[in-house]
Amino acid sequence: MLSKNMQDALNKQVLMEAQSSQAYLAMASWADIQPGLKGVTKFFYRHSEEERMHMLKLISYINERGGFAIIPALAQPTLTFVSLKQAFEELFKHEVKVSESINGLVDIALTEKDYATHNFLQWYVNEQIEEERLARECNDKLELIGEDKSGLYLFDRDIITMGIEGGGKGKH
């Protein structure tokens, strides 16, 4: 059985994952109307879908442990970006915040000696290592590319497979 405190904290994470999904969905829609960014568009749509899976996993866990998962209202995410670089910088910053939030949940689980939740959260701890790595890699590449159009062409082509052959992606 989850404590009230643990349950509330997990529900806050449900909200955060839902907001992540919305934020990346908005990035996907923005990328979709930019010329030549079909790979990036696919990447953002896929990322949005993964965040939804993260949310669903939490919902299912909360209810399984005798709690009640709250489906949250969502604020409108940022809709437009001045550049692809800005979108990826936002994505990276957001993932760092998610990691901090997951760490906070682990702290609560340990303080409460809720080892089942601690165990459950390890999947998220590992997932965040991968998410941050991927976001950092994209930012580093865009920094190198700068205004080079052929570099951007290759980035858009290669991003479709980025994160797929890596560790945690797609394994939900």
Ligand code: FEO
């Ligand atoms: Fe589910 Fe990207 O945090």
